[in-house]
Amino acid sequence: MTTHSTTSTNARPSARGTRLVVAGAPLDNDNRGVEALGTSVVAHLASAASVDSVSVLGDGWGVSADSSWPGDARVDRLGVRNSRRWHRRESWARIRVDRALGGLGNPVVARLGAADAVLDISGGDSFTDLYGPRRLATICAPKEAAVRSGRPLVLLPQTFGPFTTAEGRRRAEGLVRHSALAYARDAWSHEQLLDLAGPSADATRLREGVDVAFALPAREPAASVVEQLDSLTGEVVVGVNVSGLLREESAVARFGLAGPYLATMTSLVRELVRAGAVVVLVSHVHGVGRSESDDTAHGAVLDALDAVERTRVHRLSPLLRAAELKWCIGRLDWFAGSRMHATIAALSSQVPAFGYAYSDKTRGVFGTCAVAEDVVDARAVAGQEAVEQALASFARRDATREVLRRRVPDVVAQARGQLDDVLGAVSSWRDGSAGTVA
Template sequence: MSGSSRGPRDHTGIATGLRLVLAGASLGTGNRGVEALARAVIDSIGRDSADAALSVLDDGWGVRAAPAFGARSDLVGVRWSRRWHRPESWARIRLAQALGRADANPAAARFAAADAVLDLSGGDSFTDLYGPARLAAVSAPKRAAIRAGRPLVLLPQTYGPFTTSRGRTSAERIIRSSSVAFARDPWSHEQLLSLAGPDADHTRLRRGVDVAFGLEARRPTEGVAEQVEQWTSGLTAGVNVSGLLLDSAARTRFALAGDYLATMTQLVRGLLAAEAQVVFVPHVHSSGGVGESDMAAIRRIREQLSSRERSRTRVVPPDLDARELKWCISRLDWFVGSRMHSTIAALSTLTPAAAYAYSDKASGVFETCGMRSQVVDARQSAGGEAVDAILTSFNDREVIRADLAAAVPPVVEESRTQLRDLLTDVGRWRDSGGTAEPIV
């Protein structure tokens, strides 16, 4: 991997034969937002560096071929596991690295050979907001890249909030040890600068955009597509209800201003009263539609509607993938969501959208498109006040659509060029000695 000569390039100028590891997002998840992040990066690598060897970390078992990503690509299982003897266990990976036996462990071997480790943190999980165990899991591949001495690239994501000094200190060390870090919105970029500290090389603390803006929509199977086209033949409002926010524990955890389910039910009734047909769009789905599944939230709202109201609602099949859901959302006249990547699917297809948000991340991403005014903060507003604000967005949908038509195309283009430019950087690092200096 080392050497000072300039390696081979393709017609784009990107170095050929790159060896890449993608962490912090996988396709084998019911979270379509995380899937959208992974798919957008995989598709970009396929377009711009088709002969790259790409290893995508997931929570599966063993190493599995992934020909859809490229001829030299695979899926590599890694996980926190009490089965510490399993090669997928982070304990075994750390041990192999500590003993200098990376070749004895599939994941450790891929970290050791990587020209760069690209990490997404699930888009918004580089925080201790979800607890120390979640932060440890999100940090594990980052630490593995640092231990291997390979360039760590933090792809566009949210940084923080960090509510504990331990969590913040851990994040600061990881960021300062990375080679490049992208924030996906202005707010996150400010957090990134603060975490990196004043002595950091700010040219490598970059303000980017969420990679899911560049995800291409895909028409579902004909039966589903025809059904959605029938549903959207008249005035149609799409609604994403988050299963994460349903119970009283969530209200306390996220400091919500009121009853989330009651607010969303009132909103659905308001949309129906405005003569719109409501199409529910689940964006996180678990087996059986339980737990934090959006299907559980949808069911509870529909149960509260009268039979007449319920007859004017539809539910997009929860098993569609991220690209197919994006196509469905693009057919709507207007959309509101609490899952942020459901709203990115709308914004990036020029579909007027609002967010009923539980964190600052939505405001930052909407600001990317000049749409911050279309975010209603669930921590500050609930009930009739929140519903009125969201319905104002619905009523202003044609004005919003015109504004999106001007603001969004450059954002979509940036989501793709930032990855293309990064691959050029990785090739340069490889050609100049196989690594890159840390930010600090």
């Protein structure tokens, strides 16, 4: 690990405020989970008195100011891309060349060089080689740029791995060991982080945190959406998120699912209606023509229901932003879903939730709220057995709500406090009470 010392959040700031670059969570994103991560981080940083500027790396082009945030910090969005268009300054290949030649006026090179730290969150769960070498290269690019620029790299709470190739693991080990601070977002992932860092690493810099989306502030949506939910007053209203990523039959082989996912989720919706509930379908990944769109999966579920069942099923607009979706989910009596950040929106609002997951990350996150038993692995259980376990979660929702009432405030406080700890550490490095970046 890179040598730095950390201090409390009361560290004395120098004359100018802290300058930060945030990577791995584009704000304009059709994946509301990634958006929730970015929004949670930027909202907290922008409102901190010690912060002068926040440069958010995203998928766009050029540089644009964003004045929509609380606080006095300047927030800018900078386009970066793993693109073969070398003539574009947003291309990571061009950024590397421009930096080697002194910058050449490249705004990304300039922001990286001026940053007191680069905070990277890897989309929450993309620091892995499971999605292929090109995706890993995109995820590693801002981390490697921070190291090349000699800036402290902070890995914000995220999942580490798995890494299935020697090259992928070697790359991850190098970046973890170069980081000034690294946070895992659950106990399982913290074990992977320690393993990547190796036995000689300073364990005090390898921390177990919580997903930053627990700190996402909810925002009331348009009046028409509020009226839609108000019209359901007096009913037992539950939310269901059906993942577009898992809906195709090919997902069974691709993700090692125990059975057809869409059929399982359709049966769950049908059984919830039979139990007397009103079901609200909640999309968390959207995109016109996008094969992974949850809204497309919800259309398939509705098509499979009969006319009477459909009268008890409603659909939220897929265009709602992450903070608006959290506000809506917070109005529900229970929630079930496969998109992890949709379930985090429920848990952080103290709404009992059930996770039907295809990876280990969901159980770890539910475990931070002491409700890991409300996760079922879709790689092990499908069909009627999975539906029965979901219905058991629905039946014990009152008891689960009490657990969340006691546990969640501490988790939300931790989500915010860990960002304050990062700011305190960055202030100490900037004020010269630490060594230089290796």
